[in-house]
Each structure stands twice: as structure tokens, then as C-alpha cells.
Amino acid sequence: MHPAVLERGEVPFRDVTEQAGLHSKGWTTGVTLADVNGDGRLDIYVCHAGLGDGGLRANELYINQGLNADGVPTFVEQAAAYGVADSGYSTQAVFFDYDRDGDLDLFVINNSPRPVASMPVKNTRNERDLLGGAKLYRNDGGHFTDVSAARYLRRRDRPGPGRRRERREPRRLARYLRGQRLLRARLSLHQQG
Numbered sequence: 526m527h528p529a530v531l532e533r534g535e536v537p538f539r540d541v542t543e544q545a546g547l548h549s550k551g552w553t554t555g556v557t558l559a560d561v562n563g564d565g566r567l568d569i570y571v572c573h574a575g576l577g578d579g580g581l582r583a584n585e586l587y588i589n590q591g592l593n594a595d596g597v598p599t600f601v602e603q604a605a606a607y608g609v610a611d612s613g614y615s616t617q618a619v620f621f622d623y624d625r626d627g628d629l630d631l632f633v634i635n636n637s638p639r640p641v642a643s644m645p646v647k648n649t650r651n652e653r654d655l656l657g658g659a660k661l662y663r664n665d666g667g668h669f670t671d672v673s674a675a676r677y678l679r680r681r682d683r684p685g686p687g688r689r690r691e692r693r694e695p696r697r698l699a700r701y702l703r704g705q706r707l708l709r710a711r712l713s714l715h716q717q718g
């Protein structure tokens with residue numbers, strides 16, 4: 526921020542939500558900024574949760590259209606077209622290139638809608654929940670495909686030729702998440718210092 530702005534007592538931010546075409550409804554839980562389509566402009570992915578209308582729970586992807594005549598970036602919501610309108614109980618998401626093919630894939634954390642105490646005693650780790658389980662989406666040329674069951678959460682149920690690759694992918698994801706935790710810890714130390 527330019528110091529002159531503070532000296533003049535001006536408000537450095539202005540609300541351009543409507544002008545930008547952002548119109549989220551329902552209960553929003555998390556937001557992620559990433560250049561999803563690789564055009565050099567940051568796009569916005571919004572996570573939703575909450576009981577009731579599943580339509581209001583669909584996550585949104587706002588694709589950046591560039592600046593309008595007033596210098597405000599405008600967005601068009603295209604989650605369904607990209608295949609990422611996840612209607613689970615989402616809390617947060619991250620875009621990263623998990624298969625190293627040059628495009629951004631998507632990992633979404635979905636919270637379980639059921640209290641842990643209500644679950645049976647048996648181990649349900651390998652049972653998929655459509656709305657409550659974390660999801661891994663692979664970017665296939667601009668459209669995302671849910672590969673959670675095949676590539677990640679149920680890998681132990683799928684022996685065969687692809688087994689080695691399937692074992693590597695969760696390890697890559699764990700390495701990435703570990704790196705993110707370290708980065709956050711360093712930023713925190715830096716800010717405290």
C-alpha cells in the first residue's frame with residue numbers, strides 16, 4: 526500500500542463484489558486463488574458446506590475474464606463446466622500438479638456430515654462417502670475428473686499393473702501437504718519476528 530494513501534486517511538479497499546460478478550449464496554467455508562485455466566489471471570474457487578439444499582452446497586469456480594473499463598476484474602462462474610461443482614461438505618481446497626503433466630489438479634477436503642460417535646465400531650476408512658470424503662480431481666485438458674477412488678483412497682483394493690503408480694501418488698500428495706505445512710510455519714515465524 527502506498528504510504529500517501531494512509532496519510533490522506535483514504536480507505537485503501539473498496540467493495541467490488543457485485544461489479545466483479547461474484548454472487549456466492551449459501552454457507553461458504555473456504556476460498557482458493559489459482560490460475561486454473563493457465564491464462565495468466567487468478568481464478569477463484571469457493572467451497573461450500575451446510576445442511577439442506579444440495580444445490581447451494583455446490584462449490585464454485587469463478588474464471589477471471591480480465592479487467593473491465595473501471596479496472597475491476599470480472600469473473601464468470603464455471604464450476605459445472607470444469608467438473609468441479611463438488612456438492613460435498615467442503616471446507617477447503619488446493620490446486621497443484623499432482624501428476625506432473627503441467628496442469629493444475631484439485632484436492633478438496635470434504636468434512637463428514639456424521640458425528641464420529643454415530644459411526645459403527647468397525648473400521649470404515651476404506652468406505653467412500655460421496656459427500657463426506659476428500660476428493661482428488663485430475664485435470665484432463667480443462668475438464669476435471671474425480672479420481673479419488675481409483676488413485677488414492679481405495680488404492681489397496683486395486684492390485685494390478687497400475688499398483689506402483691497408485692502407491693506413488695498418495696506419497697506425492699503427502700509430500701506436498703508436508704511442504705505446505707512447513708511453508709506456513711516459516712511464514713508464521715517470519716511474521717512473529
Ligand SMILES: [Ca+2]
Pocket residue numbers: 559560561562563564565566567568588589
Ligand atoms: Ca485463469
Ligand SMILES: [Ca+2]
Pocket residue numbers: 621622623624625626627628629630664
Ligand atoms: Ca496435472
